[in-house]
Amino acid sequence: MHTVFDEDRARRLLSVACTGAGLPEPARARLLALGENAVFDLGRPALVAKVGRDPVLAERAARELAVARWLDRSGIPVVRPADDLAEQPATAQGHPVTFWHRLAPAVRPANAADLGPLLRALHLLADPPAPPAPLPRRDLLAPVERWLGAAEGHLDPADADQLRALAADQAAAVAAQQPLLPPGVIHGDALPRNVHVGPGGPVLLDLETVADDLREHDLVVLALAHHRYGVPEREYLEFTRGYGWDVREWAGWPVLRAAREIAATAWLAQRVPGDPAVLAEFRHRMAGLREPGRAGRWHAV
Known part of the structure; x- marks a missing residue:
């Protein structure tokens, strides 16, 4: 344990x-x-x-x-x-x-419209100094075993086994995708919660998943938030206007979305011990993963 x-x-x-x-x-x-x-x-x-x-x-x-x-x-x-x-x-x-x-106090909450231009600036970095070390790929599913291990004894073993199997299958599908955008530096967890709007404008936070990979990874995050977490269509379209492209136009978007759904469910597992609300949400998400065509709202807990 x-x-x-x-x-x-x-x-x-x-x-x-x-x-x-x-x-x-x-x-x-x-x-x-x-x-x-x-x-x-x-x-x-x-x-x-x-x-x-x-x-x-x-x-x-x-x-x-x-x-x-x-x-x-x-x-x-x-x-x-x-x-x-x-x-x-x-x-x-x-x-x-x-x-x-610590950043100066926020002048207002960050929103999807703040995120799009920030990501575009990151993706269009022209001749930046070399990174301090080679950046990793954005392997969404690599930590699945660690996340499940943190919940050992608190999950139905059948759920854990199914997540492992789904992760293995989806990792192969992700590796086969052909991007439309040129690969390069990405944030890796591009959501408004990782932006702080201070007196000087929006600032990017939580840089632990910065990687060198498909730019589409950054764009799928908010598309999934719209698909699963209830981000309104209007806000999502503000994001796409700020960035300049809607990843849903790419044939590979459902594949990256599915990988993120699996990763988001496995990530939640590490928080299950001692928290019944998290366990309930984990089980709800597992039900959705078992029926890929099933629509259903997920909740941040």
């Missing part, structure tokens, strides 16, 4: 990392998100910390820091690492912890 990664455990790890970095005890840190990372606003100093759910994420955390610096130099508005601290990423009982400058 895996150790449950919940808010209490994340706070203990954060405390260890702050002590190692010479920062004050984060007793009043505010939890902002709990997924692959626990994200905390430290208050004072004006920093945000990301505590990795699993020690295996250490390499990805280091790459995210390097990618943020690289994109900043390339003129893309992104969140900036707190480079005045000790060497990053820090570690706490093996878990990676990174520290970032």
Whole structure:
């Protein structure tokens, strides 16, 4: 059985990392998100910390820091690492912890219209400096086994086995796709929640999935949000106008959509232990995956 990664455990790890970095005890840190990372606003100093759910994420955390610096130099508005601290990423009982400058308060919530132009600028980077290291492919389904392993003993084994089988089949289908756009740098998880609209305009957040792969990967994310999570057609079309193309015109879009549906369901599995609402949503999604033609609203939990 895996150790449950919940808010209490994340706070203990954060405390260890702050002590190692010479920062004050984060007793009043505010939890902002709990997924692959626990994200905390430290208050004072004006920093945000990301505590990795699993020690295996250490390499990805280091790459995210390097990618943020690289994109900043390339003129893309992104969140900036707190480079005045000790060497990053820090570690706490093996878990990676990174520290970032807190952005100025948002002037309004980000929306789909903010995301399109940001992605277009990222995709059209002209002669950027070389990346700090070769960027990985956007292998959506590679973490499926890790996510399922985190929920061992909390899922119906038949569900876990079916997800593994679906992931294997869909990975082969994704690899066979021929893109319409030239491949290159992508964000990898392009949703409005990963954009912050501050006084200076929209800024890209959560750079841990930046990759070198099909540009269509970035565009399918919001198309899936429209298809499964209830993003209105009007908002989705604002996104496509801002970017300049609708990925639904591409024959391969249902294949990438299916891969993302499988990945999103497996990702949810790691949050099942101790949370009945997450388990209920996981089962709901599995029902949809068993009947590919079945329409059904999914919910963020």
